[in-house]
Amino acid sequence: MIRELNIQPGEITPDRKFGLERIVCFKSCVLAPVRVTDETIYGGMSPDKVRKGPLETPLSKEIYEIGGLASGKSFKAAQTGGPSGGCLPASALELGLDYESLTGAGSIMGSGGLVIMDEDSCPVDIVYFFLTFTQKESCGKCPPCRVGTRQMLECFTKGEGTVEEIDFLFNLAELVKNTALCGLGQTAPNPVLTTIRYFRDEYEAHIRDKRCPALVCRELINFYILPDRCQGCMICARNCPVEAIKGGRRMVHVIDQEKCVKCGTCLEVCPPRFKAVVKVSGEKPEVPAEPVPVSGQEVKQ
Amino acid sequence: MSEIKLNIDGKEVIVPAGVTVLQAAERAGIYIPTLCYLDGLEPYGGCRICIVEIENMRGFPPACSTPAADGMVVRTNTPQLQELRRGILELILSEHPHACLVCWRRHRCRPFDVCLRNIAVDQRCVICPKNGRCQLQDVVDYLGMQHYEIRLTYTPRQLQFDTSDPFIDRDFNLCVLCGRCVRTCQEVRVNGCLAFVYRGSQAVVGTAFGKPYKESGCEFCGGCVEACPVGAIMERDNKWYVLPERKVTTVCPYCGTGCRIILEIKNERIIRVRPDREGPVNQGQACVKGKFGIIDFVHHQDRLTTPLIRRNGSLEPASWDEALDLVARKLKEYKPEEIGVFGSGKCTNEDNYVLQKFARAVLKTNNLDHCARLCHAPSVAGLAQSFGSGAMTNPIEDVLKAEAIFVIGADPTYAHPVIGMKIKQATRQGKKLIVANPREIELCRYANIWLRLRPGTDVALLMGMMRVIVEEGLEDKEFIAERCENYEAFLEALKDFEPGFVAEVTEVPWEKIVEAARLYATSKPASIVYAMGITQHTHGTDNVLAIANLAMLTGNIGKPGSGVNPLRGHNNVQGACDMGVLPNVFPGYARVDDESTRARFDQAWGTSTPGWVGLTVTEMVHAAHEGRIKAFYVMGENLALSEPSINVCQEALKKLEFLVVQDMFLSETARLADVVLPACSFAEKDGTFTNTERRVQRVRKALEPVGQSRPDWWIVSQVAKRMGASGFDYEHPSQIMEEIARLTPSYGGFSYERLDRESPHWPCLGPDHPGTPILHVGKFVRGKGRFAPLKYRPSAELPDDTYPLILTTERALYHFHTGTLTRRVPGLNELRREEWVEIHPEDAERLGIKDGERVRVISRRGEVVTIARVTRRSPPGTVSMTFHFAEAPTNVLTNAEVDPVAKIPEYKVCAVRVEKAEGGPDDQGSQ
Numbered sequence A: 001m002i003r004e005l006n007i008q009p010g011e012i013t014p015d016r017k018f019g020l021e022r023i024v025c026f027k028s029c030v031l032a033p034v035r036v037t038d039e040t041i042y043g044g045m046s047p048d049k050v051r052k053g054p055l056e057t058p059l060s061k062e063i064y065e066i067g068g069l070a071s072g073k074s075f076k077a078a079q080t081g082g083p084s085g086g087c088l089p090a091s092a093l094e095l096g097l098d099y100e101s102l103t104g105a106g107s108i109m110g111s112g113g114l115v116i117m118d119e120d121s122c123p124v125d126i127v128y129f130f131l132t133f134t135q136k137e138s139c140g141k142c143p144p145c146r147v148g149t150r151q152m153l154e155c156f157t158k159g160e161g162t163v164e165e166i167d168f169l170f171n172l173a174e175l176v177k178n179t180a181l182c183g184l185g186q187t188a189p190n191p192v193l194t195t196i197r198y199f200r201d202e203y204e205a206h207i208r209d210k211r212c213p214a215l216v217c218r219e220l221i222n223f224y225i226l227p228d229r230c231q232g233c234m235i236c237a238r239n240c241p242v243e244a245i246k247g248g249r250r251m252v253h254v255i256d257q258e259k260c261v262k263c264g265t266c267l268e269v270c271p272p273r274f275k276a277v278v279k280v281s282g283e284k285p286e287v288p289a290e291p292v293p294v295s296g297q298e299v300k301q
Numbered sequence B: 001m002s003e004i005k006l007n008i009d010g011k012e013v014i015v016p017a018g019v020t021v022l023q024a025a026e027r028a029g030i031y032i033p034t035l036c037y038l039d040g041l042e043p044y045g046g047c048r049i050c051i052v053e054i055e056n057m058r059g060f061p062p063a064c065s066t067p068a069a070d071g072m073v074v075r076t077n078t079p080q081l082q083e084l085r086r087g088i089l090e091l092i093l094s095e096h097p098h099a100c101l102v103c104w105r106r107h108r109c110r111p112f113d114v115c116l117r118n119i120a121v122d123q124r125c126v127i128c129p130k131n132g133r134c135q136l137q138d139v140v141d142y143l144g145m146q147h148y149e150i151r152l153t154y155t156p157r158q159l160q161f162d163t164s165d166p167f168i169d170r171d172f173n174l175c176v177l178c179g180r181c182v183r184t185c186q187e188v189r190v191n192g193c194l195a196f197v198y199r200g201s202q203a204v205v206g207t208a209f210g211k212p213y214k215e216s217g218c219e220f221c222g223g224c225v226e227a228c229p230v231g232a233i234m235e236r237d238n239k240w241y242v243l244p245e246r247k248v249t250t251v252c253p254y255c256g257t258g259c260r261i262i263l264e265i266k267n268e269r270i271i272r273v274r275p276d277r278e279g280p281v282n283q284g285q286a287c288v289k290g291k292f293g294i295i296d297f298v299h300h301q302d303r304l305t306t307p308l309i310r311r312n313g314s315l316e317p318a319s320w321d322e323a324l325d326l327v328a329r330k331l332k333e334y335k336p337e338e339i340g341v342f343g344s345g346k347c348t349n350e351d352n353y354v355l356q357k358f359a360r361a362v363l364k365t366n367n368l369d370h371c372a373r374l375c376h377a378p379s380v381a382g383l384a385q386s387f388g389s390g391a392m393t394n395p396i397e398d399v400l401k402a403e404a405i406f407v408i409g410a411d412p413t414y415a416h417p418v419i420g421m422k423i424k425q426a427t428r429q430g431k432k433l434i435v436a437n438p439r440e441i442e443l444c445r446y447a448n449i450w451l452r453l454r455p456g457t458d459v460a461l462l463m464g465m466m467r468v469i470v471e472e473g474l475e476d477k478e479f480i481a482e483r484c485e486n487y488e489a490f491l492e493a494l495k496d497f498e499p500g501f502v503a504e505v506t507e508v509p510w511e512k513i514v515e516a517a518r519l520y521a522t523s524k525p526a527s528i529v530y531a532m533g534i535t536q537h538t539h540g541t542d543n544v545l546a547i548a549n550l551a552m553l554t555g556n557i558g559k560p561g562s563g564v565n566p567l568r569g570h571n572n573v574q575g576a577c578d579m580g581v582l583p584n585v586f587p588g589y590a591r592v593d594d595e596s597t598r599a600r601f602d603q604a605w606g607t608s609t610p611g612w613v614g615l616t617v618t619e620m621v622h623a624a625h626e627g628r629i630k631a632f633y634v635m636g637e638n639l640a641l642s643e644p645s646i647n648v649c650q651e652a653l654k655k656l657e658f659l660v661v662q663d664m665f666l667s668e669t670a671r672l673a674d675v676v677l678p679a680c681s682f683a684e685k686d687g688t689f690t691n692t693e694r695r696v697q698r699v700r701k702a703l704e705p706v707g708q709s710r711p712d713w714w715i716v717s718q719v720a721k722r723m724g725a726s727g728f729d730y731e732h733p734s735q736i737m738e739e740i741a742r743l744t745p746s747y748g749g750f751s752y753e754r755l756d757r758e759s760p761h762w763p764c765l766g767p768d769h770p771g772t773p774i775l776h777v778g779k780f781v782r783g784k785g786r787f788a789p790l791k792y793r794p795s796a797e798l799p800d801d802t803y804p805l806i807l808t809t810e811r812a813l814y815h816f817h818t819g820t821l822t823r824r825v826p827g828l829n830e831l832r833r834e835e836w837v838e839i840h841p842e843d844a845e846r847l848g849i850k851d852g853e854r855v856r857v858i859s860r861r862g863e864v865v866t867i868a869r870v871t872r873r874s875p876p877g878t879v880s881m882t883f884h885f886a887e888a889p890t891n892v893l894t895n896a897e898v899d900p901v902a903k904i905p906e907y908k909v910c911a912v913r914v915e916k917a918e919g920g921p922d923d924q925g926s927q
Helices: A047-052 A059-067 A099-104 A123-137 A148-157 A164-179 A183-187 A190-198 A200-208 A235-239 A265-269 B021-027 B079-093 B135-142 B180-188 B223-227 B288-292 B320-332 B349-362 B377-386 B396-400 B417-428 B442-446 B458-471 B477-483 B487-494 B499-506 B510-522 B540-553 B573-578 B595-605 B617-626 B646-655 B712-722 B733-743 B826-831 B841-847 B922-926
Strands: A035-037 A040-042 A075-080 A087-089 A114-118 A221-225 A277-281 B003-008 B011-016 B073-075 B168-170 B195-197 B204-206 B233-235 B246-251 B260-266 B269-275 B308-311 B314-317 B339-342 B404-408 B432-436 B449-451 B526-530 B564-566 B631-635 B658-663 B675-678 B687-690 B696-699 B805-809 B836-839 B854-859 B862-870 B878-881 B895-898 B910-916
Touching: A075 A123, A075 A190, A087 A123, A087 A190, A123 A148, A123 A190, A123 A200, A148 A164, A164 A183, A164 A190, A164 A200, A164 B079, A190 A200, A221 A265, A235 A265, A265 A277, B003 B021, B011 B021, B079 B135, B180 B195, B180 B223, B180 B417, B223 B233, B246 B696, B269 B288, B288 B826, B308 B320, B320 B631, B320 B658, B320 B675, B320 B712, B339 B349, B339 B617, B349 B573, B349 B595, B349 B631, B349 B687, B349 B712, B349 B733, B377 B540, B377 B564, B396 B417, B396 B526, B396 B564, B404 B417, B404 B510, B417 B432, B417 B442, B432 B442, B432 B510, B449 B510, B458 B487, B458 B499, B458 B510, B458 B540, B477 B540, B499 B510, B526 B540, B540 B564, B573 B687, B595 B733, B617 B646, B658 B712, B687 B733, B836 B841, B841 B862, B841 B910
Parallel strands: B003 B073, B339 B631, B404 B432, B404 B526, B432 B449, B526 B564, B631 B658, B658 B675, B805 B878, B836 B862
Antiparallel strands: A035 A040, A075 A087, A075 A114, A221 A277, B003 B011, B168 B233, B195 B204, B246 B260, B260 B269, B308 B314, B308 B675, B687 B696, B805 B910, B836 B878, B854 B862, B854 B910
16 A cells, blocks of 8 residues: 555545555454545455445345355345354345444444355354354453353253243343443344344244254254155165164165254265155154155166 | 543532542442452453443443543433343352342341242352352342342352362352452552463463462462452451451551551451551551461460469469569669660550650669660661661652662561562562562562672672762762762772672672662662661661662652661561660650750659660670679560570570569560569550551550450559559550650650541651651751761671581561461461571582471571571572571571671671481471
8 A cells, every 4th residue: 555655654645535544453354454434444455446436345246246155045144244243134235345334234344254144044053153152252351241142152052942032132132232341242242133133033933933944953953754755775874874764675764863863964865866855844744653665666777 | 630520420520630430439429339340450340330321432331441531421320221230240140149149138137047948058148258248249239139030040150169278268159250359469469379260151260270379379468358349269267257246447566567457356356357448558458467367366375364473483373463563572672773674666655655664764774675676776876877867768658659669688578568569569560679688589570680699798789889870970969969968988988899899799790780770870769678688787787877878879868759768677666766665765766865855854754764875685685694684674575586696595584583574475585584464465455556657556455455464554554653653644545645745756746636537657746747758858857968988897707617608587478576476376387387497409419408308507606406498599608597486496596796886686697507407307297
């Protein structure tokens, strides 16, 4: 920047358009170099971009044009600013990627990181993951962060929540955000707050229906082998790490739900032309209790 | 300092700039709940309970770490704030046993009440020793949590209860992690033995590697105990007494620092000693002796409860009348020159005043002295010669104002721990510290320069430093010209101190001396702190004169943060000197051989007093040995252990025809007495102590005397009255203080009524005089400061082939003086059980001595068997011992040669040899 503008830090260009300032690092090097226009921070600047002037890239552009989703999947949420940023839903897609817009939506610029999640991501699981991280990072100086993050985490792990507890969790998160000492504690509840705000239905599904709509949370999902599609090829049974799949050649395989660790290997190895293994949450397809002979026509090899 | 105006809860508050919002509210009488704030610590903002709303400020800033600004509008108790605080408190309570905290019946519950809620015992407040004194309870009550339902899961830390240390119990299950103990240990005590260990939700307070306190470098000052708002760190003794019935503010009876302490009393026993946060000297701090070493000796079973009279060779109980009549009758039999009287730096000013009046007006003798002879007589003599007044020139607080502190011949962290703490605080603030000491004392770790001089070469070192200052033109020429005299003669004397000579004598490299001299001379103001390493020499007065020269040369006198500061040993040794318990002066240092002053006292006391200068402690012992003195009257001294060459002293005591001892315990001296009169402890009498900085503080009666023991002033008055004297009809010490104020100009402004309110420094000339914290401001007391030309004189006894090592005496942190008090405290004995001799590894190897082995230390005067401690703290060629332990009386070895001016014996240097004693360390177990 010094070379490009031909000024030293602390000086202003002759046309009074640009000034350079030396700043203390806020752990946001990912953003640097930054440009500040009034109060808005623009990260990832290069001499070219500075010359072009302000540009608030809309989130949607960032997602669909720069990054993008795996083919065939639909967009669910975008997490900005690292583990303590918020999860924003599709409705927030047209936001500009700048400081105010993100803060307004309940997230932060933070480290400038951006995580795009498709339909296979469960907000509850994501929050659990992020909270585990921030809780480990807590230094322990102030109670809101030290105890608050742990108590929030416990709301997720107890597994016996009620719908009312969502409000309790929300209040607890608000408390931590308002009263924690440093930036870590003040932003750690962001994932909780934004997901409850935008994906409350999924929380309720987890609690009330014991169902994970995104089929992620292990405790709430099950794998079944559909009897009308299974050809009794034994691939899944051979690959099961815990030998939970019973059945023999030309016999419809059955997963012993007691033994199953929900690793998903059977789903992965089942030949795509059979598609006999399904992952479901909160429902149970009709399956036999013990292996039975394959009834349908053998699919041609 | 400028003032700012702010609005707190609609109330206009005017405070000095620089205070925090919390302090401003405190001054306005507005309570903001907090757990982690403690006056004297740096702002922390950890507990978040003190959050407030401030207009034009985002969020909820914590009051304790937000500086108050002009025009600020603060709200401290809006409903939203209270709700947030309750939320935070709920989080804290989820880690703290809270069953009782949120119960509305807590204030009515008594320890053994049955609780219908079926709560585990370890979760109940009513069985917590902090119940009723707990700040968490205060905050809970303020926020109205009694009806609050804790919705969070209770997750106790399930840590081990730690009782591995004497005095202190730790239960970090109760900890709220406010960090007050950690910050006190690091910021105030500058000790750093406590810290946070682990992070996040595992964070707890602990020592390095979870070791017990005693292995972690802890000094047992009790700072963490005082700081803890809950029951996590507690005094062990009497903790189940919980709340005291009453509290009495008094002064610590150990060293000369004069820490104000609060005695908490229940069932007529002291249950707890707490340093007073309002204490002008100590600001809520104490040391291990003051915090934990008082209760055990005050309530010790060995306390004397009746007078004892020697009948058929053994001491037997007697009535007061019998004992007093006997003493009065016997004392009448001796001529004035045949009686010696000993006052005490442990007793109050009133006790000492009455004693010296008794000696002069009734016994007509000036053979009157006390333990100051053995510690700071050279300071009194030397400083009086240089400046005109022999006391600390500046208050203790001034070490924090000095740019550089020069500590020579003192170990303040051991002997005056609270002063040592302040020196460490100063270094923490970046002030410079120069230490001159042969031994590696704790302060060496904090020092910029450590001059490891050979014991007894202080004059050479100091004159060497002054030579550097003069040669480099760093002296304060204006100050010398205006306020001092005899400078030319002094310059002449400096010529003898050639660099090569100084370096050879002191064994300190010349460059280091130059460096130290420059540092001291260029830092303004600079303070000199010294103690008995300077005075206890045959050239003690010369040492003091050299120090006075150094201060005058750099103009460091009469200004804040400067000065020459001798640290006095006993709580009231300064006062005992002021009261004239000296052979040559009346109260207020009025000379006995001056006719006009004597006439003044004669008139006031209605009698005649002797005009001859009496004998000093050492001379009296000598005279007793020769049979010239036949009777001793000893008030609270333990001559038999504290004198040099105590074998000679004990012989002298045995030779006496009549020995009267007033003491709390049957000390080594009292065992030899003909009559022992039981005196009461400081906690059982009213009076005043004058601390090392000349501050006169009130000692208040907290308990009734044990058994038939009586205050010393009462006993002396009774003897005087029975000898037919008048003027001893005192009912209360306040009457004695009135008489002192009348006769002593420097104490003229003191009365009990005033001392109950404040504690000024003498000279305090009248009731409206504010006292004099700094002496010699603008003008020396004697007129002009006098430079003393000095010559280097070696110590009286130097090592030779037969006795190749130098023995120097030191102090231990955990004991005091001859141990009469501290050796009766079991916890202190646990921390330091026995005498040892510290010897450098080189010497130890040469002599074939291993660490922990029993050795014999032999001097020309006797020998002592003790344990060797091989350590680099002692320099090669020098060994050191304390003198706290009667089992291994170090003073058998020490040299009774005295300083020609001050008559102080040379405790700090004598020649010894060390050899292995029969029987190895294995023997100890069977003993």
